[in-house]
Amino acid sequence: MDEPLATLAFIAVLGVTSMLAFSARWFHRRDVLPHLEGWALGDRRFGTGVTWFLLGGSIFTAYTFAAVPGLAYGTGALGFFPLAYTVILCPVLFVLLPKLWTAARETGAVTVADYVRARYDSPALMLVVALTGVLATMPYIALQLLGVRAVLAAGGLYPEGLAGDLVLTAVFAVLAGATFRSGLRVPAVISLVKGVLVFGAAVGVLTVALERLGGFAAMFDSADRELRTDGTGGGLLLDPALHPAFATLALGSALALPMYPHVLTAAFAADSPDALRRSTVAMPAWTFVLGLFGLLGVAALAAGVVAPVGNAEVAVPLLVRELLPELASGAVFGALAVGALVPAAVMSVAVAALFTRNVYAEFFLPHATPKQEVRVARWVSLLAKVAALAFVFGLREQDAINLQLLGGIWILQTFPAVVLGLFTGWWHRSALLVGWAAGMLVGTVLAVAGGFTSVVAIGPVLLYVAVVALAVNLAVAAVFTPVFAGRAEVAG
Incomplete structure (x- = not known):
């Protein structure tokens, strides 16, 4: 850490956030015996404001705020596909989340797998939804840490070797300790801090960058020239051949994101559908700030920032370090670190709730008391964080990215089981299970066979692998539903 003022600002931001995290136990506190709904969902008492901060803080992760500008820096317009999918995402959330909240409240569900169990009376379907959620979420937690490490290293705030690993461990240990005791209340409180810091950082850095680069027109012209002269040849504009890939990436991501356990956990904690x-x-305000970060990737390109090959996500941290004085840059890096703490905490709580309710209590201890469920969930949330740290320190960064790619494909395969039952009773539970298996198999094989690629060629068209797998999933479920329904009628 060769910039003492930046280090001081960074520590100050994390210090204030840590104090708020440990004070979260008093947030919407109720003097009742411990129960999982209270620990994992904050007793479902969060109003509109807290829900907005918590949902936005959970969906828009620290890695997103590093990866989106990195994509814009490296590829131009293609890097803005998350903006398209978050625009689609908002109406999807508006339609689905209130319906799921109502269904969960009516069935007493703490997790989405609880709802699936109640809706279809199928322990098998419940189990695959729960395990898919856990598998898809674990690499996501690791990516938060990887994003923070990359950002801090680029900003000169991450010592090399063991010292840096100890810094990251210490930051995460504070989160782990607070979440262990207070559950979802911790990310609910620090999401307020994240919102203020991230919005302020995006506006402030972009304002300075535009002043330095001469405005939007000059910035885009310079960035376009940089991309055309670095060997890619296409400039900022999107190659027409990539339009189907762009569209299906946006659509598939918008449908997949609401299926992630951390998003549904944040949603179920609201106090009402309204x-x-x-x-x-x-x-959309969160989408707006994500767009600002995308523009920072273009600004880094225009400013001539040189990111290491294969590590484009550090372009914006390098830009911040170049443009801002030490205190301001340290505060920005602190904001990005806080940006990782919120989703990581919600993800660990969601994983813990899924395992406790839908694996441990369902199959190993059916008569678990509420106190036992909370105890197990606390330890599972802690183990999830430890596993994420072990992943970061023990495996290559590309391994986490590859697993996260698979996680996005896998989680979309739970969409039929979770969503279709909200609108119709036609689909058969066994057909949904077979469809899930077909989608998982096809999506995994296509992604791995392509070298862990997110797109696959179907004839002359490039499409998002998860959408192709979902189409197979739905087709198989549609074919088998009348088959299983007919057998049920004969047996009856």
């Missing part, structure tokens, strides 16, 4: 509707109506 609170969810109001918060999703205001969600």
Whole structure:
């Protein structure tokens, strides 16, 4: 750490956030015996404002704020596909989340797998939804840490070797300790800090960058010239051949994201469906700030920032370090670190709730008391964080990215089981299970066979692998539903 003022600002931001995290136990506190709904969902008492901060803080992760500008820096317009999918995402959230909240409340569900169990009376379907959620979420937690490490290293705030690993461990240990005791209340409180810091950082850095580069027109012209002269040849504009890939990436991501356990956990913690509707109506504000970060990737390109090959996500941290004085840059890096703490905490709580309710209590201890469930969930949330740290320190960064790619494909395969039952009773539970298996198999094989690629060629067209797998999933479920329904009628 060769910039003492930046280090001081960074520590100050994390210090204030840590104090708030440990004070979260008093947030919407109720003097009742411990129970999983209280620990994992904050007793479902979060109003519109808190829900908006918590949902936005969970969906828009630290890695997103590093990866989107990195994509824009490296590829131009293609890097803005997350903006398209978050625009689609908002109406999807508006329609789905209130319905799921109501269904969960009516069935007493703490997790989405609880709802699936109640809706279809199928322990098998519940189990695959729960395990898919856990498998898809674990690499996501690791990516938060990888994003923070990359950002801090680029900013000169991450010592090399063991010292740096100890810094990251210490930051995460504070989160782990607070979450262990207070559950979802911790990310609910620090999501307020994240919102203020991230919005302020995006606006402030972009303002300075535009002043330095001479405005939007000059920035885009310079960035376009940089991309045309670095060997890629296409400039900022999107190659028409990539339009189907762009569209299916946006659509598939918009459908997959609401299926992630951390998003549904944040949604189930709202105090009413109306609170969810109001918060999703205001969600485009988060899309706006994500767009600002994308523009920072273009600004880094225009400013001539040189990111290491294969590590484009550090372009914006390098830009911040170049443009801002030490105190300001340290505060920005602190904001990005806080940006990782919120989703990581919600993800660990969601994984813990899924394992406790839908694996441990369902199959190993059916008569678990509420106190036992909370105890197990706390330890599972802690183990999830430890596993994420072990992943970061023990495996290559590309391994986490590859697993996260597979996680996005896998989680979309739970969409039929979770969503279709909200609108119709036609689909058969066994057909949904077979469809899930077909989608998982096809999606995994296509992604791995292509070298862990997110797109696959179907004839002359490039499409997002997860969407292709979902189409197979739905087709198989549609074919088998009348088959299983007919057998049920004969047996009856």
